[in-house]
Amino acid sequence: MKNKNMTYLLLAVAVLVWGLIGYRFFDALKESPDEGIPFKPANKSKEPLNDYAFKADTSKLVLNFRNPFSLAKAEEPAQIPVSKLIPKTTALPVATKPALNWGFIKYSGYIRNPVTKKLIAIVSINGANVMMDEGEKVGQVTLLKNMRDSIKVMYDGKTKFITSN
Numbered sequence: 436m437k438n439k440n441m442t443y444l445l446l447a448v449a450v451l452v453w454g455l456i457g458y459r460f461f462d463a464l465k466e467s468p469d470e471g472i473p474f475k476p477a478n479k480s481k482e483p484l485n486d487y488a489f490k491a492d493t494s495k496l497v498l499n500f501r502n503p504f505s506l507a508k509a510e511e512p513a514q515i516p517v518s519k520l521i522p523k524t525t526a527l528p529v530a531t532k533p534a535l536n537w538g539f540i541k542y543s544g545y546i547r548n549p550v551t552k553k554l555i556a557i558v559s560i561n562g563a564n565v566m567m568d569e570g571e572k573v574g575q576v577t578l579l580k581n582m583r584d585s586i587k588v589m590y591d592g593k594t595k596f597i598t599s600n
Contacts, residue, residue, distance in 0.1 A: 535593060540576060542586050542597045556581045558588075 580587040
């Protein structure tokens with residue numbers, strides 16, 4: 436019998452909830468929902484909004500270019516000889532160093548040391564294959580950075596990236 440009493444109680448609660456929902460719905464459908472509130476119009480007169488008022492223009496156009504559609508030719512600028520444009524100076528010739536040929540250094544690839552987990556570059560210097568770690572120097576060639584696809588080397592005070600072949 437305990438379940439039967441609980442069922443009647445829940446049925447009564449459901450009817451009450453649906454009754455409240457129905458009451459509010461039908462109350463909202465009435466024609467005059469604000470019967471008790473008197474309507475009083477405002478006595479304030481409003482100014483009409485004038486969107487078409489003339490405003491003074493504060494910008495000026497600079498039209499000092501030639502007309503591209505006119506048939507008249509534009510004035511040609513005066514021809515100035517080059518000798519007047521370049522000042523005469525006596526400069527001593529600067530001795531330039533010959534370009535450095537990096538062809539003797541070739542990057543063949545890299546291997547990973549399984550113990551230390553470091554990358555070791557395989558570099559060919561003048562035809563001799565050597566394995567170099569970052570910061571290591573062989574002859575005058577120093578390996579600065581190993582980036583798997585290329586290496587950064589320093590030779591004779593100059594640095595260059597060398598890619599693998």
